[in-house]
Amino acid sequence: MAITQPVENRETRQDGGGPTIAEVELRGVAIPYVRPIRWEGGVEAEAHFAVLRIRDSEGREGVAECTVKPTWNGFTIDTFALAFEALVLPILWAAGSDFASLPQRLGRLVENAAPKALLESALWDLGGAAMVRSVPESVPVSAVVTRGTVAAMAADSARLVEQYGFQTLKIKGGQGIDADIAAVRTVRGAVGPGVALYVDANGAVPDADAEAYVRRLAELGLIAIEDPYNLKPNGMLAAIQRDCPVPLIVDFSLDGVSSAQTFLGEGCGGISLKPSRFGMRKVLAMGAAAAGSDALTVIGLFGESQAGTVHLFDAHATLMGRARQLPVEATSPLLLTDHYLRAPIQIADGRMRRPEGRNIAAMVDPARLDHLTIAPPRRWTHPA
DSSP states (O other), X not given: XXXXXXXXXXXXXXXXXXOOEEEEEEEEEEEEEEEEEEETTXXXXXXXXXXXXXXXXXXXXXXXXXXXXXXXXXXXXXXXXXXXXXXXXXXXXXXXXXXXGHHHHHHTXXXXXXXXXXHHHHHHHHHHTSSOOOOOSEEEBOEEEOSOOHHHHHHHHHHHHHHHOOSEEEEEOOSOHHHHHHHHHHHHHHHXXXXXXXXXXXXXXXXXHHHHHHHHHHTTTOSOEEOSBOOOSSHHHHHHHHHXXXXXXXXXXXXSHHHHHHHHHTTOOEXXXXXXXXXXXXXXXXXXXXXXXXXXXXXXXXXXXXHHXXXXXXXXXXXXXXXXXXXXXXXXXXXXXXXXXXXXXXXXXXXXXXXXXXXXXXXXXXXXXHHHBOSOOEEEEOOO
């Protein structure tokens, strides 16, 4: 496949004598759901991912994945690959071995957050092949209760607690105020008082109803409320948070480190940090900002497969002791029928164990990955 003209062709590449990225591979992967899932953007039967593998000139590899969904990040697999090749790949080549300059170089490219984040997470993973990280064997995780009838959500909650020992559940709201309240009450009855609950309404509640919605949910003993309405860093958010006894977590309206700092400056009680959406570098910077504001953080799901949850694990573990944290939302793979790791993720007693291997690249099973690939991989080598 031809290499496009580099965006930075008027700059001198600064190799600096260190290793460079020698080979890049990008492929589209599809994994069926155990049942059709009703997300905020519609019903889906399978999940699509862009999986990036990079190899440096010393033979080390890094892997990262990104959920590909037009309603979440504006891409299909084909358009993601086009954007990566035409816009992001030339920036990587131009940087040479000067990886420290990549954030600034990528920042000059407006939009295209997903392919930029994927590259940064793959570079983080490659770095993991060269260092020994001190990480715990397991971290606490929360399970997501997807939308459905009240009875179905309660039954699903009871099954998750019974089967995996979850001590925290995230209830997907946005089905209407009364329906959301009924869902919380019914789930509470199904799992008992010992399981912590919080709600994610995906910004579905109109601004005019937001204060009453938050107040009614808070009265049910929730530990947090995520995106109860379309949160904005303004006086309305500050006033509602000031009167609310639980943190309001912003997710959808975040677009990076600066917006996280702005929300925190307005008194927002928490932020959702998503490695698959922002990349590992930005997630850790946002976590540091939250720690400085004593705000709650949650490493949030972005529809990851089992491989993607490894970076959620790493992000949570890196922030342990530095920021106030909810359990990591690393359970979206429970909605999927398959994976492409050598050994599956283990969840028991409400905790996720990290698979053996310093990074995702070392955990991937090539044969399983090939089986789930839905289009021929695209490969590029460093231009001479």
